[in-house]
Every structure is written in C-alpha cells, then in structure tokens.
Amino acid sequence: MGALEEAHLAAAVAAACACEEDDDDLELLGGEAEPAAAAADAMEPAVRALLAGLGEDERREGLRRTPKRVAKAFRDGTRGYRQKVKDIVQGALFPEVGVDKRTGSAGGTGGQVVVRDIELFSYCESCLLPFSIQCHVGYVPSGGRVVGLSKLSRVSDVFAKRLQNPQRLANEVCGALHASIQPAGVAVALQCWHIPLPENLECKTLQGWIRTSHSSRSGVFEGETSTFWSDFLALLKLRGIDMEVDNHSASIPWCPLRSYEVPLSNGHCKKSSTNSMVSAVTSMLLSLGEDPLRKELLGTPQRYVQWLMKFRACNLDVKLNGFTLGIVSVYERPGGGTVDHGAIRSELHLPFCAQCEHHLLPFYGVVHIGYFDNGSGEGIDRSHFQALVHFYGCKLQVQERMTRQIAEAVYSASHNGVMVVVEANHICMISRGVEKIRSNTATIAVLGQFLTDPSAKAHFLQNVLDTAGPAV
Incomplete structure (x- = not known):
C-alpha cells in the first residue's frame, strides 16, 4: 500500500470516527426530549428520498447514517x-x-x-x-x-x-x-x-x-x-x-x-422527476414545526432540491480534457534521483463547492495542484484543471476522497509526479452543535516524484504560500 493510500485510509477512518463521536457526544450531553426525536423519525425517511433522487445508494459506506445526521443537524439548527x-x-x-x-x-x-x-x-x-x-x-x-x-x-x-x-x-x-x-x-x-x-x-x-x-x-x-x-x-x-x-x-x-423559476406548490404540482424530492423537503419543513404554505417558504422545497441536484451522483469513467477520470494505478513509489524544480508546474487557488455526504451541507474552498511536466514542455490549461475540480466537487463528497481523486486524474496526464492540496471550510463544522466557526480543513495527496523529493514538496508549498490571499 502506497503512502497516499495509507494516508487516505487513515484520514477517512479518523473523519468517520470524528463524525460518529460528534453525534454520540451530543446525545450523551443531554439532547432534546421526545418531541425532537419524533421529528427526527419523520425527517429521516425524507432524507432517504432525497438520496434516492440523487441516484445514491443510502446503504453504501458514508451514507448509512446520513439520514440521522441530517435530521440532527436540521433539528439543532432550528x-x-x-x-x-x-x-x-x-x-x-x-x-x-x-x-x-x-x-x-x-x-x-x-x-x-x-x-x-x-x-x-x-x-x-x-x-x-x-x-x-x-x-x-x-x-x-x-x-x-x-x-x-x-x-x-x-x-x-x-x-x-x-x-x-x-x-x-x-x-x-x-x-x-x-x-x-x-x-x-x-x-x-x-x-x-x-x-x-x-x-x-x-x-x-x-x-x-x-x-x-x-x-x-x-x-x-x-x-x-x-x-x-x-x-x-x-x-x-x-x-x-x-x-x-x-x-x-x-x-x-x-x-x-431566488433566481430559480419554481412553481409555488411545495410538492403538490403535476408529477415530475423531482416531485418526490420536493414532497420530501416539504415533510421536513412540517417536522420542524414550520408551515410550508407560509409565503416566505413558498418555493423553498423546489430551490433546495435544485441545489441538491447540482450534486447528483455520476459514476461514469469518462475523458475530460485529457484526464482519465477512473481508477488508475498510481501507488508505485518511484526511485530516487535529482529533480528539476524548473519542471514543476502549478495551478493554485482553484475554487470549488462540494456537498458533504455525511450531512448534506456544503463545503467550499480552494484546490492547489502541482505536477511535473511530462516532457512536452507545455503545461495544462487552467480551465482544464478548473473543469476537473468542478467534476469531482459537484457530487456528494468527502474532502479526503476528492483530494485523492483529483491527484489520480492529474497523474493520469502527467505520469511523473503530482501534489494536490485542498483547503476547505465545512458548514457541517459550523452550523451544527459543534460550532467551530474558524476551523478550516486541509488535505494533501502526493504521487510520483513528489514522494521521493522533500525539496520538491517544499518548492510547491512555497509557491502556494507566496500567492496566498487572506485566510479562508
């Protein structure tokens, strides 16, 4: 198992444990009484309907407790x-x-x-x-x-x-x-x-x-x-x-x-592919004690569904601007040798917005990509990297997985070495009971020549630092 694979596995386990501990801690600290639990029971089936509408399998690892977590987040947030x-x-x-x-x-x-x-x-x-x-x-x-x-x-x-x-x-x-x-x-x-x-x-x-x-x-x-x-x-x-x-x-x-054109019906309109999702969100509002027919909430279920549909599941292996978006073998540790830092190219501060699959809440930030020139002498256009980041961001995600996927895709094009750093703010760390308002999460993936040359890593990270604006 390569360094990236090990690091990714450890990070994923730690994140999963942290998520579970947060939920358990809130319960142990004395949660809300039975009415809140009843509301959660009504909300969890609605979240399952949303996951199904997104083409996701609620039984897969990472989503099994999502309905419970989403219900708890909404309950705490209201x-x-x-x-x-x-x-x-x-x-x-x-x-x-x-x-x-x-x-x-x-x-x-x-x-x-x-x-x-x-x-x-x-x-x-x-x-x-x-x-x-x-x-x-x-x-x-x-x-x-x-x-x-x-x-x-x-x-x-x-x-x-x-x-x-x-x-x-x-x-x-x-x-x-x-x-x-x-x-x-x-x-x-x-x-x-x-x-x-x-x-x-x-x-x-x-x-x-x-x-x-x-x-x-x-x-x-x-x-x-x-x-x-x-x-x-x-x-x-x-x-x-x-x-x-x-x-x-x-x-x-x-x-x-608000710019979305939506029928003001809150799930009672003619049948459509997303109507069951709209009805599910309407039931969530009811479970929170809100009136879906309150004038300020007319259209709200449709808007929320339209937001979620931007993160619909996509599991196709496709070609995107020269990147292979599939599983590639990238974990071989290359031999040592002198590295030419002049061959290191970078695209920094690529913005993204993704949706946390644990809580159905956004996380957003920037992606920094460093890679070794494959010998052609021509770098990859920034718009291609932005399209790649958008492809992996616009689905239900976790930051660790997204970092690895971007690194693997770039490695499929450069073949020599890739380093990816993702910095993100997670709304689920703020809007729930955790409320760590200034927290920021960074993840890193390293492949190829960057694995064997600490000076190459330092050179890329210095480039990130030199171009950094105010902290996100």
Whole structure:
C-alpha cells in the first residue's frame, strides 16, 4: 500500500470516527426530549428520498447514517423554535446605578453597552442553506438595570436558530430585547454571508459570497439624528466595521437561489422527476414545526432540491480534457534521483463547492495542484484543471476522497509526479452543535516524484504560500 493510500485510509477512518463521536457526544450531553426525536423519525425517511433522487445508494459506506445526521443537524439548527426569550433573560437583570445624570451617562443611567462580533449561523428560509452572520447588539439601560452580557448573544442565537432572512432576524432580535429587558433603546446590526451557486465561485476567500448588511433599532436609537445611533456606529468602527458604507448592500438580492423559476406548490404540482424530492423537503419543513404554505417558504422545497441536484451522483469513467477520470494505478513509489524544480508546474487557488455526504451541507474552498511536466514542455490549461475540480466537487463528497481523486486524474496526464492540496471550510463544522466557526480543513495527496523529493514538496508549498490571499 502506497503512502497516499495509507494516508487516505487513515484520514477517512479518523473523519468517520470524528463524525460518529460528534453525534454520540451530543446525545450523551443531554439532547432534546421526545418531541425532537419524533421529528427526527419523520425527517429521516425524507432524507432517504432525497438520496434516492440523487441516484445514491443510502446503504453504501458514508451514507448509512446520513439520514440521522441530517435530521440532527436540521433539528439543532432550528432549535430556536423551541426556546423562549423570557426563559433566557429572566433573572439576568442586575442593578447598576452608574453616575449621577447631571454629570453624564454611564452604567445603568443611560450609558450605552455594545457587544460586537457575535458569530452566528442560521438557515436561509428561501433555500434551506445555512448562512453566516456577524451580529452586533447595543442597548441603553433604563431604570438602573443592566442585563448579563451573555444574554444578548443568547437571545440573538434563539432567533438565528430558525429559518430566517437577515432583515427579519435583525428586527426580531431588536424587538425581543426591547420587550424583555425594557431598556431606553436597542440597536442591532448584522453582516451576513450567503454561499453562492457553485458556478459563481470566483475567489480564494469569501469574496464572491453574497454579502449584505442589515440593521434594526428602537427607542433612543431611532431617528436619523440620534446621537445614540451615531455612537453605536462609532463603536463598531473601532472594530473595523463600517455599517454606513455597507448600507447599500441591503438592496442586493439576498438568496442567489431566488433566481430559480419554481412553481409555488411545495410538492403538490403535476408529477415530475423531482416531485418526490420536493414532497420530501416539504415533510421536513412540517417536522420542524414550520408551515410550508407560509409565503416566505413558498418555493423553498423546489430551490433546495435544485441545489441538491447540482450534486447528483455520476459514476461514469469518462475523458475530460485529457484526464482519465477512473481508477488508475498510481501507488508505485518511484526511485530516487535529482529533480528539476524548473519542471514543476502549478495551478493554485482553484475554487470549488462540494456537498458533504455525511450531512448534506456544503463545503467550499480552494484546490492547489502541482505536477511535473511530462516532457512536452507545455503545461495544462487552467480551465482544464478548473473543469476537473468542478467534476469531482459537484457530487456528494468527502474532502479526503476528492483530494485523492483529483491527484489520480492529474497523474493520469502527467505520469511523473503530482501534489494536490485542498483547503476547505465545512458548514457541517459550523452550523451544527459543534460550532467551530474558524476551523478550516486541509488535505494533501502526493504521487510520483513528489514522494521521493522533500525539496520538491517544499518548492510547491512555497509557491502556494507566496500567492496566498487572506485566510479562508
């Protein structure tokens, strides 16, 4: 067994174990009660119907527990429906007199309190894909009472953990805080990022994502001349957040899948090849306690199915721009010898978006490919590599497998040596109970001459480093 095969097997086993442990840990830590379990029971058959519609075999390794994992992810991501703000805020108001009003404002007598950079994730009600949120909450205490700072974050999370759109989320957080803590005023500012369609990924980082900013305010923050609102914006600027510059983004269409032409029937339309999948998603909404006929959800099952169909199973061995997309024998370890670093060619920062087969959630990032010239003196065009990455990304995947498949395909064309590095952010690491917001996963595959020459590896990795932009 070659080095790549061993590394891939070890990584795959570790990933599978981690996935299983995450699920088990959540259960051991005291999950939700029987109603949630009943909802999961109703959701799992729906996920099986989706897998069947994608041409997948739910019994294959990697998919056997996917229905359970997807049900748990949706249940955790919408737990806000089962939480009440009053239960969070109750008992969290504390007396804090501050200074005398005649000398200024502070503490509990009119001084502003702002909690910035609250990292949240929510599910877009238009397409059921998670979106990233950076939330900033400010309030002006009244009655000589302040609220525990963690409660501002927890109340924000209650409403984020529901099917949402950004402006309603800002309004609901603002309204709930104003009603529950009865301050002089509340301000909420959100910066939100929605994953784009795979074909619209154009970058190394979050550029190209749909980014919008939204705000909501009450009480003393209202009005264009409010000094409290001006102070709130100024305190955000201290963190490099300029909501005034971002205000124009509120007019940008939020969900890219909204551009899809869909019948507003939620599974009750005439028979089609995807109608059973649409019906399955509708049943998922019902199991979450949502109303599929709510106007904001009309068309949502169709959009989610159209997103999933971009990752339909394709198991054909085909020729694509000179790459053999099948199983090739690549594990022979070549002999040593001097390597000409001038023969190393590379294509870096090839963007991709794939769908995690464990949770049916996107993972996205970049692929770096290094290879030795096969002697022709001509490199392979970047568009061919991008097509290759797209081919392996647009299906239910795991990052380890995708890395290996790309390396094998490139080796089939170069024959001398290949090195592939994939860097990706996994939504399933963020939007579920794990919530490791800044985590990033890197995988590597090494074949041919790169196996025997550490300096060749170092040369390629230095090229990646030299051209790197901001961290994804």
